[in-house]
Amino acid sequence: MNRILFAEVQTILAVVLRQLGFTADRAQTCARLFAETTRDGVYTHGINRFPRFVATIGNGCVDPAGEAAATARYGALERWDGHKGPGNLNALAAMERAVALGREHGVGCVTMGNTNHWMRGGTYGWQAAEAGMIGICWTNTMPNQPPWGGVEPVIGNNPLVIAVPRAAGPVVLDMAMSQFSYGALESYRKRGEMLPVDGGFDSEGNLTRDPGAVEQSRRLLPTGYWKGSGLAVVLDMAAAMMALGRATYEIAPDPLLEAGVSQMFLALHPAAFGPASRAEAIADAVVASLHNSRPAAREGKVRYPGEQTLRIREENLRLGLPVEPVVWAEILAFQQ
Amino acid sequence: MNRILFAEVQTILAVVLRQLGFTADRAQTCARLFAETTRDGVYTHGINRFPRFVATIGNGCVDPAGEAAATARYGALERWDGHKGPGNLNALAAMERAVALGREHGVGCVTMGNTNHWMRGGTYGWQAAEAGMIGICWTNTMPNQPPWGGVEPVIGNNPLVIAVPRAAGPVVLDMAMSQFSYGALESYRKRGEMLPVDGGFDSEGNLTRDPGAVEQSRRLLPTGYWKGSGLAVVLDMAAAMMALGRATYEIAPDPLLEAGVSQMFLALHPAAFGPASRAEAIADAVVASLHNSRPAAREGKVRYPGEQTLRIREENLRLGLPVEPVVWAEILAFQQ
Numbered sequence: 074m075n076r077i078l079f080a081e082v083q084t085i086l087a088v089v090l091r092q093l094g095f096t097a098d099r100a101q102t103c104a105r106l107f108a109e110t111t112r113d114g115v116y117t118h119g120i121n122r123f124p125r126f127v128a129t130i131g132n133g134c135v136d137p138a139g140e141a142a143a144t145a146r147y148g149a150l151e152r153w154d155g156h157k158g159p160g161n162l163n164a165l166a167a168m169e170r171a172v173a174l175g176r177e178h179g180v181g182c183v184t185m186g187n188t189n190h191w192m193r194g195g196t197y198g199w200q201a202a203e204a205g206m207i208g209i210c211w212t213n214t215m216p217n218q219p220p221w222g223g224v225e226p227v228i229g230n231n232p233l234v235i236a237v238p239r240a241a242g243p244v245v246l247d248m249a250m251s252q253f254s255y256g257a258l259e260s261y262r263k264r265g266e267m268l269p270v271d272g273g274f275d276s277e278g279n280l281t282r283d284p285g286a287v288e289q290s291r292r293l294l295p296t297g298y299w300k301g302s303g304l305a306v307v308l309d310m311a312a313a314m315m316a317l318g319r320a321t322y323e324i325a326p327d328p329l330l331e332a333g334v335s336q337m338f339l340a341l342h343p344a345a346f347g348p349a350s351r352a353e354a355i356a357d358a359v360v361a362s363l364h365n366s367r368p369a370a371r372e373g374k375v376r377y378p379g380e381q382t383l384r385i386r387e388e389n390l391r392l393g394l395p396v397e398p399v400v401w402a403e404i405l406a407f408q409q
Numbered sequence: 410m411n412r413i414l415f416a417e418v419q420t421i422l423a424v425v426l427r428q429l430g431f432t433a434d435r436a437q438t439c440a441r442l443f444a445e446t447t448r449d450g451v452y453t454h455g456i457n458r459f460p461r462f463v464a465t466i467g468n469g470c471v472d473p474a475g476e477a478a479a480t481a482r483y484g485a486l487e488r489w490d491g492h493k494g495p496g497n498l499n500a501l502a503a504m505e506r507a508v509a510l511g512r513e514h515g516v517g518c519v520t521m522g523n524t525n526h527w528m529r530g531g532t533y534g535w536q537a538a539e540a541g542m543i544g545i546c547w548t549n550t551m552p553n554q555p556p557w558g559g560v561e562p563v564i565g566n567n568p569l570v571i572a573v574p575r576a577a578g579p580v581v582l583d584m585a586m587s588q589f590s591y592g593a594l595e596s597y598r599k600r601g602e603m604l605p606v607d608g609g610f611d612s613e614g615n616l617t618r619d620p621g622a623v624e625q626s627r628r629l630l631p632t633g634y635w636k637g638s639g640l641a642v643v644l645d646m647a648a649a650m651m652a653l654g655r656a657t658y659e660i661a662p663d664p665l666l667e668a669g670v671s672q673m674f675l676a677l678h679p680a681a682f683g684p685a686s687r688a689e690a691i692a693d694a695v696v697a698s699l700h701n702s703r704p705a706a707r708e709g710k711v712r713y714p715g716e717q718t719l720r721i722r723e724e725n726l727r728l729g730l731p732v733e734p735v736v737w738a739e740i741l742a743f744q745q
Contacts, residue, residue, distance in 0.1 A: 310692045
């Protein structure tokens with residue numbers, strides 16, 4: 074693993090995106106979002122994901138010139154069309170608008186169809202929280218896991234993000250509805266480790282901690298068994314219904330062809346009825362109640378969602394972003 | 410187990426509530442909600458829960474005359490004070506208002522503090538969906554489970570409800586953030602059964618399917634391990650912050666003294682941009698994709714959240730509501 078300074082990563086990714094047809098502004102923003110994802114420790118969806126993102130531009134799933142735009146408005150709700158644009162740029166624009174609607178109406182909602190994988194969902198939670206809002210967003214995905222009681226991968230792992238603003242740094246939950254992603258299974262297998270808890274079923278239908286067995290059976294375990302399965306289903310329905318967009322069953326079950334997903338962006342205004350500091354003090358007190366509670370491990374600590382991010386961010390900004398040499402070489406080769 | 414017709418159950422519960430100081434109208438509605446909960450098969454929170462509800466009136470936690478009311482409005486968002494009223498009546502009023510705000514603004518939100526246990530959360534999901542809206546609501550609770558990485562019960566199991574309207578009957582997800590409730594653990598233990606999956610930690614800190622071991626350790630497992638733990642935390646923060654109400658750590662950790670909780674009610678208008686039938690057809694197609702997928706068990710079926718409700722409802726309306734003789738005797742004894 075090498076380390077490359079954030080600014081250099083962003084610059085090089087932007088050069089590649091310019092060559093692929095992004096305008097200068099959009100190339101910079103898109104590159105920044107990828108670099109920030111690695112900066113914040115979400116390595117699966119940052120630099121390491123960039124080559125696949127380039128491939129989806131190459132095969133036409135993502136249109137560099139596609140720009141998300143409102144097609145209809147109804148009070149505090151807007152319907153957007155993602156126009157097949159880059160998923161992270163589209164989501165950023167949608168959440169920005171949801172925040173503005175939330176500031177105006179107390180609650181704002183943007184629903185978007187015909188968009189693409191938003192990469193790191195937490196990005197849009199941080200975005201809302203840094204604007205002083207409670208952000209809630211979710212996306213559907215291609216079919217990638219069986220529903221509870223089923224064996225065929227017909228539901229998505231549909232990540233849900235909820236973010237809460239705080240002066241000391243937002244609390245950001247970013248959870249997918251599979252207990253482990255395929256990326257996580259692969260990491261455990263390569264390290265020769267078993268999963269810390271059951272991650273799916275083996276080919277005989279038994280729950281297992283063996284990552285390789287789950288990769289083979291393709292039977293990922295939904296988060297919380299029947300609960301995460303049900304949650305994935307209703308999130309899919311709600312996003313597709315509000316956007317009048319595609320539901321999971323209509324999305325190509327191939328990471329390179331996954332396109333045209335549906336997403337929801339909600340922003341709630343916690344300072345609608347008092348100073349922001351009053352609402353944020355409530356979040357601070359909840360954090361304190363967690364920190365003051367007894368950990369299971371002697372040297373452990375009970376953490377709030379996203380608690381590690383600021384420390385990882387500081388380290389990666391100071392030392393440089395960690396990059397896999399193979400991935401970085403691939404990215405450098407994209408430059409003409 | 411005996412069976413008593415719905416109308417008789419409602420009448421008797423209403424008589425008891427009248428004696429406890431409810432107005433005639435509110436007694437009927439509150440009794441109806443309890444009876445409907447048993448009717449729909451949620452036996453833990455219907456008739457069986459009524460004696461405990463009466464006890465919380467007796468000890469002053471629930472004020473029969475307390476009526477939820479708006480204290481402030483900000484566009485599509487309203488802040489309500491539950492005035493310590495009956496939690497189910499308060500929640501019903503709050504969701505009714507959220508639905509009206511959603512119809513007017515595309516998205517509506519009511520945030521309510523100083524209210525009480527809403528009993529069956531799914532009630533308000535059905536309510537929104539039957540009004541043609543996508544309903545999303547959640548409540549915080551008393552501290553009743555340890556956060557991930559901790560051993561003390563400092564977080565709530567904070568149920569989340571998401572409901573989607575459909576002509577053939579709503580899809581309603583009603584999930585708590587513990588994998589099993591204490592009520593469920595007790596049922597398994599009394600039947601002499603192990604849990605189908607791990608339900609918590611034993612006193613040595615090992616994951617276990619033994620319901621009695623979890624009851625003893627008080628270390629319930631959050632839904633999806635770290636994921637449900639994080640979700641419970643952000644739902645608590647969001648509800649308390651928006652309502653400027655109590656967070657879980659401020660709520661008495663005793664089922665008889667649990668009071669003054671914070672809740673959120675959101676309604677999204679799926680017919681904002683087209684006929685309701687167009688959005689509902691999307692939900693129907695998702696249901697079909699589940700029904701057409703291969704089940705894990707030979708005679709099994711992949712179900713959508715809440716799929717069993719209409720069948721159970723029909724049966725319980727036809728045969729009478731199932732009641733435990735001991736519980737029913739206790740309720741009859743409340744009548745003066």
